[in-house]
Amino acid sequence: MLRPGRSSDAAALASLDAGERAVLGESSPGWHITAAGDPAKVHLVLDDGAGPAGYLVLAAPRGPEPGVELHRLVVAAARRRAGLGRALLHTALRLTGASRAPERREPRDLPAGAGRDDGAPLSDALERDARRVPPLDDALGPDAHWAPPGWLAAGRIWLEVAPDNATALRLYRSAGLDVETRLPSVPGDPDSPPLRLVLSRG
Secondary structure (H helix, E strand, O other), X not given: OEEEOOHHHHHHHHHHOHHHHHHHOXXXXXXXXXXXXXXXXXXXXXXXXXXXXXXXXXXXXXXOEOOEEEEEEEXXXXXXXXXXXXXXXXXXXXXXXXXXXXXXXXXXXXXOOOEOOOOOEHHHHHXXXXXXXXXXXXXXXXXXXXXXXXXXXXXXXXXXXXXXXXXXXXXXXXXOOEEEEEEEOOOOOOOOOEEEEEEEEO
Protein backbone atom coordinates (compact mmCIF):
# COMPACT_ATOMS: atom_id res chain seq x y z
CA MET A 1 0.00 0.00 0.00
CA LEU A 2 1.15 3.52 -0.76
CA ARG A 3 0.08 5.91 1.97
CA PRO A 4 1.02 9.33 3.33
CA GLY A 5 4.04 9.36 5.60
CA ARG A 6 3.48 9.60 9.37
CA SER A 7 5.66 10.75 12.23
CA SER A 8 5.84 7.15 13.41
CA ASP A 9 7.57 6.21 10.13
CA ALA A 10 10.41 8.69 10.59
CA ALA A 11 13.01 6.44 12.22
CA ALA A 12 12.41 3.57 9.79
CA LEU A 13 12.59 5.87 6.76
CA ALA A 14 15.79 7.49 8.01
CA SER A 15 17.30 3.99 8.28
CA LEU A 16 16.44 3.39 4.60
CA ASP A 17 18.47 6.52 3.80
CA ALA A 18 21.55 5.30 5.68
CA GLY A 19 23.43 4.04 2.63
CA GLU A 20 22.33 6.89 0.37
CA ARG A 21 23.37 9.99 2.32
CA ALA A 22 26.03 10.92 -0.22
CA VAL A 23 23.23 11.17 -2.81
CA LEU A 24 20.38 12.43 -0.63
CA GLY A 25 22.17 14.95 1.56
CA GLU A 26 20.48 15.69 4.87
CA SER A 27 18.59 12.74 6.26
CA SER A 28 17.23 12.13 9.75
CA PRO A 29 13.94 11.25 11.43
CA GLY A 30 13.38 15.00 11.82
CA TRP A 31 13.77 15.52 8.06
CA HIS A 32 11.00 13.02 7.39
CA ILE A 33 8.71 14.49 10.05
CA THR A 34 9.16 17.95 8.51
CA ALA A 35 8.61 16.67 4.95
CA ALA A 36 5.47 14.77 5.95
CA GLY A 37 3.98 17.93 7.48
CA ASP A 38 5.01 20.30 4.69
CA PRO A 39 2.02 21.38 2.53
CA ALA A 40 4.44 21.98 -0.37
CA LYS A 41 5.55 18.32 -0.34
CA VAL A 42 3.86 14.97 -0.89
CA HIS A 43 5.54 12.30 1.23
CA LEU A 44 4.27 8.81 0.35
CA VAL A 45 5.42 5.57 1.99
CA LEU A 46 5.33 2.13 0.37
CA ASP A 47 4.15 -0.11 3.23
CA ASP A 48 4.06 -3.86 2.55
CA GLY A 49 2.73 -4.77 5.98
CA ALA A 50 6.18 -5.44 7.39
CA GLY A 51 7.13 -1.77 7.52
CA PRO A 52 8.30 0.78 4.96
CA ALA A 53 9.79 -0.81 1.83
CA GLY A 54 10.45 2.56 0.23
CA TYR A 55 9.15 6.10 -0.13
CA LEU A 56 8.56 8.92 -2.56
CA VAL A 57 8.76 12.69 -1.98
CA LEU A 58 7.35 15.16 -4.53
CA ALA A 59 7.75 18.93 -4.15
CA ALA A 60 5.40 21.67 -5.37
CA PRO A 61 6.35 23.88 -8.34
CA ARG A 62 8.59 26.75 -7.33
CA GLY A 63 11.08 29.20 -8.76
CA PRO A 64 11.98 29.20 -12.45
CA GLU A 65 11.59 25.42 -12.98
CA PRO A 66 7.97 24.60 -13.88
CA GLY A 67 6.37 21.36 -12.78
CA VAL A 68 6.63 19.08 -9.75
CA GLU A 69 10.05 18.03 -8.50
CA LEU A 70 10.76 14.36 -7.84
CA HIS A 71 12.63 15.23 -4.68
CA ARG A 72 13.37 11.71 -3.43
CA LEU A 73 12.75 8.12 -4.46
CA VAL A 74 14.22 5.53 -2.11
CA VAL A 75 13.77 1.75 -1.93
CA ALA A 76 14.99 -0.39 0.97
CA ALA A 77 18.30 -2.09 0.11
CA ALA A 78 16.83 -5.54 0.73
CA ARG A 79 13.92 -4.87 -1.63
CA ARG A 80 15.82 -3.59 -4.65
CA ARG A 81 15.84 -5.30 -8.06
CA ALA A 82 12.19 -6.26 -7.58
CA GLY A 83 10.71 -3.43 -9.66
CA LEU A 84 9.70 -1.25 -6.72
CA GLY A 85 11.80 1.72 -7.82
CA ARG A 86 10.24 1.62 -11.28
CA ALA A 87 6.75 1.27 -9.76
CA LEU A 88 7.34 4.30 -7.51
CA LEU A 89 8.62 6.33 -10.46
CA HIS A 90 5.61 5.38 -12.59
CA THR A 91 3.37 6.34 -9.68
CA ALA A 92 5.01 9.77 -9.58
CA LEU A 93 4.43 10.20 -13.32
CA ARG A 94 0.78 9.29 -12.97
CA LEU A 95 0.17 11.49 -9.91
CA THR A 96 1.77 14.51 -11.57
CA GLY A 97 -0.08 14.03 -14.86
CA ALA A 98 3.20 13.47 -16.71
CA SER A 99 2.25 9.92 -17.67
CA ARG A 100 1.42 10.58 -21.33
CA ALA A 101 3.92 8.78 -23.55
CA PRO A 102 6.44 11.48 -24.55
CA GLU A 103 7.60 12.28 -28.04
CA ARG A 104 11.09 10.85 -28.36
CA ARG A 105 13.85 13.35 -28.82
CA GLU A 106 17.53 12.91 -29.47
CA PRO A 107 19.46 12.51 -26.19
CA ARG A 108 21.07 15.77 -25.13
CA ASP A 109 23.83 16.78 -22.77
CA LEU A 110 24.86 13.29 -21.70
CA PRO A 111 28.04 13.36 -19.61
CA ALA A 112 31.06 12.80 -21.81
CA GLY A 113 32.88 9.55 -21.12
CA ALA A 114 30.21 8.17 -18.78
CA GLY A 115 29.91 4.40 -18.93
CA ARG A 116 28.17 1.39 -17.48
CA ASP A 117 29.55 -1.31 -15.21
CA ASP A 118 29.88 -3.66 -18.21
CA GLY A 119 31.93 -1.09 -20.14
CA ALA A 120 29.29 -0.16 -22.71
CA PRO A 121 28.86 3.58 -23.36
CA LEU A 122 26.15 4.98 -21.11
CA SER A 123 24.76 7.14 -23.93
CA ASP A 124 24.08 4.02 -26.04
CA ALA A 125 22.36 2.27 -23.15
CA LEU A 126 20.22 5.28 -22.32
CA GLU A 127 19.10 5.70 -25.91
CA ARG A 128 18.12 2.03 -26.17
CA ASP A 129 16.15 2.30 -22.93
CA ALA A 130 14.53 5.55 -24.05
CA ARG A 131 13.09 3.87 -27.14
CA ARG A 132 11.26 1.39 -24.89
CA VAL A 133 9.10 3.66 -22.76
CA PRO A 134 6.77 1.17 -21.03
CA PRO A 135 3.13 1.58 -20.05
CA LEU A 136 2.58 2.58 -16.44
CA ASP A 137 0.71 -0.60 -15.54
CA ASP A 138 2.82 -1.10 -12.42
CA ALA A 139 2.05 2.34 -10.95
CA LEU A 140 0.93 1.98 -7.34
CA GLY A 141 -2.50 3.10 -6.21
CA PRO A 142 -2.31 5.52 -3.26
CA ASP A 143 -4.51 5.09 -0.21
CA ALA A 144 -8.10 5.76 -1.32
CA HIS A 145 -8.61 8.06 1.68
CA TRP A 146 -5.73 10.33 0.68
CA ALA A 147 -6.66 13.60 -1.06
CA PRO A 148 -3.76 14.84 -3.23
CA PRO A 149 -3.05 18.58 -3.17
CA GLY A 150 -4.16 20.63 -6.17
CA TRP A 151 -0.61 21.50 -7.21
CA LEU A 152 0.35 17.86 -7.75
CA ALA A 153 -1.26 17.39 -11.20
CA ALA A 154 1.04 19.92 -12.87
CA GLY A 155 1.51 17.87 -16.05
CA ARG A 156 5.31 17.99 -15.77
CA ILE A 157 7.88 16.36 -13.51
CA TRP A 158 11.58 17.10 -13.15
CA LEU A 159 14.51 15.98 -11.02
CA GLU A 160 18.22 16.42 -10.52
CA VAL A 161 20.69 13.54 -10.65
CA ALA A 162 24.44 13.18 -10.49
CA PRO A 163 25.93 12.49 -13.96
CA ASP A 164 27.81 9.43 -12.66
CA ASN A 165 24.69 7.79 -11.19
CA ALA A 166 24.28 5.37 -14.09
CA THR A 167 21.62 3.21 -12.41
CA ALA A 168 19.34 6.18 -11.71
CA LEU A 169 19.90 7.62 -15.19
CA ARG A 170 18.89 4.36 -16.84
CA LEU A 171 15.74 4.16 -14.70
CA TYR A 172 14.68 7.74 -15.42
CA ARG A 173 15.45 7.60 -19.15
CA SER A 174 13.60 4.28 -19.50
CA ALA A 175 10.50 6.05 -18.16
CA GLY A 176 10.75 8.79 -20.77
CA LEU A 177 12.55 11.54 -18.86
CA ASP A 178 14.99 13.50 -21.02
CA VAL A 179 18.16 15.31 -20.02
CA GLU A 180 17.16 18.95 -20.17
CA THR A 181 20.02 20.89 -18.59
CA ARG A 182 23.56 20.35 -17.37
CA LEU A 183 24.41 22.28 -14.21
CA PRO A 184 28.16 23.03 -14.39
CA SER A 185 30.42 22.42 -11.42
CA VAL A 186 31.89 25.90 -11.94
CA PRO A 187 29.09 28.51 -12.04
CA GLY A 188 29.26 30.53 -15.23
CA ASP A 189 31.57 28.06 -16.98
CA PRO A 190 29.46 25.80 -19.23
CA ASP A 191 32.58 23.86 -20.28
CA SER A 192 33.28 22.67 -16.74
CA PRO A 193 32.25 19.08 -15.88
CA PRO A 194 28.55 18.79 -15.00
CA LEU A 195 27.80 18.67 -11.30
CA ARG A 196 24.13 17.72 -11.76
CA LEU A 197 21.81 16.89 -14.65
CA VAL A 198 18.20 18.07 -14.78
CA LEU A 199 15.82 15.55 -16.35
CA SER A 200 12.15 16.18 -17.09
CA ARG A 201 9.02 14.77 -18.69
CA GLY A 202 5.80 16.53 -19.62
